[in-house]
Amino acid sequence: RKEVEQDPGPFNVPEGATVAFNCTYSNSASQSFFWYRQDCRKEPKLLMSVYSSGNEDGRFTAQLNRASQYISLLIRDSKLSDSATYLCVVNLAGNQFYFGTGTSLTVIP
Amino acid sequence: DTGVSQDPRHKITKRGQNVTFRCDPISEHNRLYWYRQTLGQGPEFLTYFQNEAQLEKSRLLSDRFSAERPKGSFSTLEIQRTEQGDSAMYLCASRALSLASGANVLTFGAGSRLTVL
Numbered sequence: 001r002k003e004v005e006q007d008p009g010p011f012n013v014p015e016g017a018t019v020a021f022n023c024t025y026s027n028s029a030s031q032s033f034f035w036y037r038q039d040c041r042k043e044p045k046l047l048m049s050v051y052s053s054g055n056e057d058g059r060f061t062a063q064l065n066r067a068s069q070y071i072s073l074l075i076r077d078s079k080l081s082d083s084a085t086y087l088c089v090v091n092l093a094g095n096q097f098y099f100g101t102g103t104s105l106t107v108i109p
Numbered sequence: 110d111t112g113v114s115q116d117p118r119h120k121i122t123k124r125g126q127n128v129t130f131r132c133d134p135i136s137e138h139n140r141l142y143w144y145r146q147t148l149g150q151g152p153e154f155l156t157y158f159q160n161e162a163q164l165e166k167s168r169l170l171s172d173r174f175s176a177e178r179p180k181g182s183f184s185t186l187e188i189q190r191t192e193q194g195d196s197a198m199y200l201c202a203s204r205a206l207s208l209a210s211g212a213n214v215l216t217f218g219a220g221s222r223l224t225v226l
Binding site: 004006008032034036042043044045046049087089091095096097098099100101102 | 140142144149150151152153154157159164165200213214215217218219220
């Protein structure tokens with residue numbers, strides 16, 4: 001079983017829409033959680049960490065549900081520049097980082 | 110030091126040849142990771158180093174894959190007797206030691222794209 005599962009999409013949404021991505025993780029010992037963004041043919045870059053209490057960074061909100069072992073990312077007021085692949089990442093035992101398949105988002109004018 | 114450097118950026122080789130990729134991490138980062146990414150998939154963890162010690166290598170895809178970080182600075186990933194299924198992007202990432210320096214953040218290089226004919 002994969003450590004992290006994500007719906008690959010694609011999600012095609014109009015500008016200004018709100019879109020949500022979820023992912024699940026299999027190991028209850030997972031310690032920390034992140035969302036990375038990957039543009040086409042580029043390397044992944046950290047978008048935001050995910051904290052137990054939930055956290056927000058501008059139009060982006062991340063949530064963690066440890067009991068159900070899922071992580072979510074909400075993007076409000078989508079911009080064209082949000083088009084990318086969003087990768088859910090789980091950190092195990094402090095040193096190992098496992099990535100989901102990624103969810104593809106295209107924001108349409 | 111502007112980031113993680115990987116070399117070569119592109120490598121085309123014939124099946125059966127050996128290839129080696131190099132990664133130069135951010136200088137103050139003591140942890141270094143190798144990932145493989147194929148089209149439509151997320152990065153797949155291969156191995157990681159803390160300084161020169163390779164602390165996890167069970168995820169290396171086969172015994173044809175090996176990695177080294179002899180002096181705790183740059184690292185190499187070698188693939189022996191390449192197969193067409195090895196065609197992928199090989200990503201290196203480094204990570205700081207302390208939380209104050211961003212220890213929870215993986216900083217990736219641009220990757221080395223391998224094509225096996």
